Amino acid sequence: MKARITVTLKNGVLDPQGKAIEAALGSFGLGGIGGVRQGKVFDIELHGSDKDAAEATLRQACDKLLANTVVEDYAIEIA
Amino acid sequence: MKARITVTLKNGVLDPQGKAIEAALGSFGLGGIGGVRQGKVFDIELHGSDKDAAEATLRQACDKLLANTVVEDYAIEIA
Numbered sequence: 001m002k003a004r005i006t007v008t009l010k011n012g013v014l015d016p017q018g019k020a021i022e023a024a025l026g027s028f029g030l031g032g033i034g035g036v037r038q039g040k041v042f043d044i045e046l047h048g049s050d051k052d053a054a055e056a057t058l059r060q061a062c063d064k065l066l067a068n069t070v071v072e073d074y075a076i077e078i079a
Numbered sequence: 080m081k082a083r084i085t086v087t088l089k090n091g092v093l094d095p096q097g098k099a100i101e102a103a104l105g106s107f108g109l110g111g112i113g114g115v116r117q118g119k120v121f122d123i124e125l126h127g128s129d130k131d132a133a134e135a136t137l138r139q140a141c142d143k144l145l146a147n148t149v150v151e152d153y154a155i156e157i158a
Contacts, residue, residue: 006120021121021144028143030136035124041085042100045114057109064107065100 001046003058003078007067008039042066051078080125082137082157086146087118121145130157 009015015037022036044061046054058076067074088094094116101115123140125133137155146153 008120008122018121024144025140028140030140030143032126032133032136033123033140034126037122039120039122041087041118041120042097043087043116043118044112047111047113054111057111061104061107061109061112064109065103 001049001051001054001078003044003046003054003076005042005044005058005062005066006039006075006077007041007062007072008074009037010071010073013071039072040066054078080128080130080133080157082123082125082133082155084121084123084137084141084145085118085154085156086120086141086151087153088116089150089152092150118151119145133157 018036018038021038022033025033025036044058046057048054055076055078058078062074062076063069097115097117100117101112104112104115123137125136127133134155134157141153141155142148
């Protein structure tokens, strides 16, 4: 089973890396960009075929290691 | 208009960060994980409503700045 976890900064949390990317895109002459927010993605291969168990495992993984839930949100998609 | 760009390592490219995450998850007692690959995500706010123009701009952004196309693939989703 494959899963994708996307970790993004919560709304309202400053994202200096995103701002730097936005400025860099502007300096490359790419217009029309109103804002950039940067995040992380994890593609995870799971053994077994129990989706509920997989989601519980991934939720624990996010809470313990992959996301800082004080300032970040995460989304889990299981394929 | 909002867009999401996902940048992931190409298949076959070593991902030591993913391996480290996999080992860390194991040491937290989370079983059933067969592999982890790590990537980046960019949430981009665009002015205007021309999807084709937006995709062309984002493709340039990926090729010039956001992805290293030698070792990384990118996917653009426009909402």
